Amino acid sequence: MSRPAIHQLVPSFSPGDAIGSHVRRLRRLFEGAGVETRTFVTVCHPDLKAECEPYQRASLRPTDVVLYHLSCSDAMAGWLLDQPQRLLVDYHNITEPKWFDRWAPLAAHDMRLARLQLATLASRTEAAVAHSGFSADELSANGYRHVEVAPLLFAVPDHADRPARPVPERGARWLFVGRLVPNKCQQTIIGALAAARRGPDPEATLTLVGGRTIGPYVEELHQLARALGVGEAVRFADHIPDAELDAAYRDADVFVCLSRHEGFGAPVVEAMARGVPVVALRAAAVPETAGDAALVLDDDDPAVVVAAVRHLATHPQLVRRLREAGLARAAAYVPERAGPVLLERLLALASGG
């Protein structure tokens, strides 16, 4: 029996973001498996124009399968309701609007609309994949009947080029990677860094890598750093090329993630893959992504975060154990291993399995 064509629909298709990267890798996997596939979009980055088509011009056969990547609101969701093809959803999670109400009401509105669309598509969707149990639970709560957890495809190095080293007691270099958005709580990391510099490590520094999308929030972060006297110790690195990102991970002594909402938390895995010890907050999907390969805290109070980093500095054996556990955990997400797992699940779902 021949396989049905599986076409990917993605509202915004860009080479620089996690969903764009996932979609492109998945497309190559489909093609490698001999599955006919095309990518349909609402908006597309100029560099990817040759790889996609506007969804309004899609002429699909009734026997085709449509895989919709859901993470934001889009007119495409309404269009899908009227299409006869079987629908699969790849859910990349929608951030809770409450994080954006204060800083970007329009973005918060978009998130509320996206959640309405998520619920509306449930009855139309045959099966869905999520990239964490946290996101899968959300799908089930919204009425999705057949939900599976499958890996996200992103760039995970298959070896750590950063040599194993202890966390220094003085001058530790903290790192966090993620867009500067309120749900990722970069302000809490800045607060913890200020506490560290007043206490056990007056030379600690922090690098925040991530694009600036919410201007007022970014401005507040700069003001906070200055107000707490750590303006010179915090480096805002913006969105940086891959080579610079590799260097940032290589230079870091500890990866600190105090995010309150993550559908998966890819940078946590990226840090582990490079052998950087991770301190993270138990929130949303982060604890399941980190597993036993990070210090997962129940509290993001500055004193607790500082104590956790200090604990790593004074326990090199623990750092070694976390490094080994982290490398093993990250290995499961290397695209060469994660890709076939995701492909197998999607092909089974597309065949009605």
Place this chain on the structure above:
Amino acid sequence: MPAPTQATAVARALGEAVVLEALPGSPDLADVRRALDRLAPIEVTPGDVRTALGMALKHATLNPHASVASRHPVITRLKLVVRKLTFFVAHDIAVQVTDLAHALLVAGSATADRLELLEAENARLRQAVEELQGRLRQDDR
């Protein structure tokens, strides 16, 4: 000594945090915590007009200084030139829109006051009606 497990390490770190902060001469983190509390998200529950107005107030003041940040210094300078050239227009619009937003907030605040008065009056009248109905039932008996 074997490396501690993750759970043990977290528990120890929590203990160390408490002990370190209680030590004489340890840094005062009250201002750090206050600063972080100030940036906490604001949740507006359904019907909570006052919190919604408070949030609107935070967005009511427009800043005419658009960010000129860029990875490329040339683009930063170019943006700065454009910003200087258009400042008088941007400033004028920002002042007008800010005034409009504040006027709308005053109207919203007055509406919230009125709603609360009406709700209180409604509750008082309901109670009075219930008392009268109680008295009627007693008279019927």
